[in-house]
Amino acid sequence: MSDFSNALSVSASGLKAQAMRLRLTSENISNADTPGYRRKTVAFNAVREETGGPEKVEVGRVRLSRTDPVDIYDPGHPLADDTGHYKGSNVDLMIEIADAREAQRSYEANLKMFDQARKMSSGLLDLLRR
Numbered sequence: 001m002s003d004f005s006n007a008l009s010v011s012a013s014g015l016k017a018q019a020m021r022l023r024l025t026s027e028n029i030s031n032a033d034t035p036g037y038r039r040k041t042v043a044f045n046a047v048r049e050e051t052g053g054p055e056k057v058e059v060g061r062v063r064l065s066r067t068d069p070v071d072i073y074d075p076g077h078p079l080a081d082d083t084g085h086y087k088g089s090n091v092d093l094m095i096e097i098a099d100a101r102e103a104q105r106s107y108e109a110n111l112k113m114f115d116q117a118r119k120m121s122s123g124l125l126d127l128l129r130r
Helices: 003-030 093-129
Strands: 040-048 055-064 071-075 083-086
Touching: 003 040, 003 055, 003 093
Parallel strands: none
Antiparallel strands: 040 055, 071 083
16 A cells, blocks of 8 residues: 555544444434433553554444433422432433543544545645646
């Protein structure tokens, strides 16, 4: 594989990983008020192909947060127990917004890297055509 192909594949793997992270963050935000919902997170792993190419980002398993859900007091809620409490979600909107912003910026950086590699390979092809 050429260096241009390597750069494109590395940035494409980063785009895929950050897109997954943004998807999970949006799921967490949309379910922040769902009783019993647990925050989802994903881990990234660096993997190298057997051919000795560059390290790429691989999306790991989706995991549920182990943080305890918030106890909410609402005696009129259908899920409330005898004491009037029910388990809310363990999603913190401030953390989710920060994660979404970080994932967005990482996605944009990978997109710029992809675009630069594409422009460079296009420029090289133009030079070779002359």
